[in-house]
Amino acid sequence: MDFASAFSEDAPLLVVGCGKMGSALLAGWRARGLDPAHVWIVDPVPDAGRASGVPREHVVADAGKLPKTLSPRLLLLATKPQVVPDALPGLARFAGPGLIVLSIAAGTGMAEIAGGLGGAPTQIIRAMPNTPAAVGRAITAIYAGPEVEAESRILVGAMMAAAGDVVWLADEADLHAVTATSGSGPAYVFHLVECLAAAGEDQGLAPELANKLAVQTIIGAARLLEAGDEDAATLRRNVTSPGGTTAAALDVLMTEDGLARLITEAVRAATRRSRELAG
Ligand SMILES: NC(=O)c1ccc[n+]([C@@H]2O[C@H](COP(=O)([O-])OP(=O)(O)OC[C@H]3O[C@@H](n4cnc5c(N)ncnc54)[C@H](OP(=O)(O)O)[C@@H]3O)[C@@H](O)[C@H]2O)c1
16 A cells, blocks of 8 residues: 555644654655655654654644644654653644544553543554664554544554554554563564673673674574574474584573573563553
8 A cells, every 4th residue: 555645735644752763664654655745743852853854844842833724644653651641632633533643652552542632533543563663674563443444554554564564453452462572572682692692702702703693693593584484493493403502502491491481571571561551
């Protein structure tokens, strides 16, 4: 779907919060033909949206400074979650059945968004991307409320597909586990790189060499996962000869208290934290 043509001067995209994630999404949409003149931004940072060519007169520090006649087609809510309650009331005048609100704010529920916008019927969609969106390789989970029109689902699905892969959720509550798995997931992988590099150093490798080996191993393994027909368990078995070096390492990693347990506990903790933040 050509989502760029869904926006115009009369029905623009309004980005509220254009930090790391907002600007990464915007850059992806811009690269796929979105006209920056069809974008407005609310963000206190004066440089917001500059990299995507959004006209400077379309960037305001607070929603009260937006033109009175503005009638956005879609509002991307991409502030930090703790800022959402302050940001929503100023946007309530845009609420209505024709507006799509696409929120990527972690832990902020549909009810909270609808309430903050004053309760007028509005098509609210929540999405949880992850930071590989910056290179077009995100995995985004999307949940749309029952009031969301089929056409709006198609539009938002196409927009998020510009940032990478997309999956749809049937249950809003699953967003907590999604946040803990793929939302925070890149940080777990980065930590694995840190650990592998430190372990290589521990075995006598120079820091720079150990880091390069760790980084390229993760990238290469990810490419194999992506390219092949084989799942992770099969790929692991394929490189594990009985009695060999990999088997010696996996004997340590795959004990009862090994990596699986650690990761399970980590994702549980993140899911719990997501629920706590949602209040
Ligand atoms: N980063 C991720 O991996 C990731 C993944 C999935 C979802 N998310 C979600 O994406 C959202 C944004 O995260 P981020 O990492 O992009 O944060 P960020 O870089 O801090 O961006 C948020 C932007 O919003 C601006 N802002 C603050 N108050 C505002 C207001 N009242 N109205 C409009 N803009 C306001 C901030 O300006 P100041 O800097 O001046 O405060 C900043 O430019 C979060 O809700 C997060 O849960 C992030």
